Amino acid sequence: MDAVAALLQSFDDAWKDPFESLTDACRDLTEEESVWQPPAYKREPHDKGVGRPGSILWHLNHLEMCHRHYIATLKERDPDNSPETDPSGELALKPALKALGDATLELREVIAELK
16 A cells, blocks of 8 residues: 555545544534534634634534645645635534535545645
8 A cells, every 4th residue: 555545544534434533423413512612712712714613613614624725735736835725604514514525525536646
């Protein structure tokens, strides 16, 4: 197995392993659970475009933005000029999961093209 195949396997396991993955962890997640903010984050300022810091939804929206940033970074390959990546907005649970799924699949495709 080469380095790209190993990276893709690790990426796939983290995303969709039936027992220990982000997909599995979000399977029965409710909207109410997704917006709950742990007390430790209560004093943190609202993260415009991403959501309430510390909430599951904040993490999902942030991860989707990160995946789009990684896609742009890998496509442009210009280490001196990092691409600007704006948040998609404070997406609700279902749209956030869809956007994250789409970004994850695209990032996987970009990774698969690496040499």
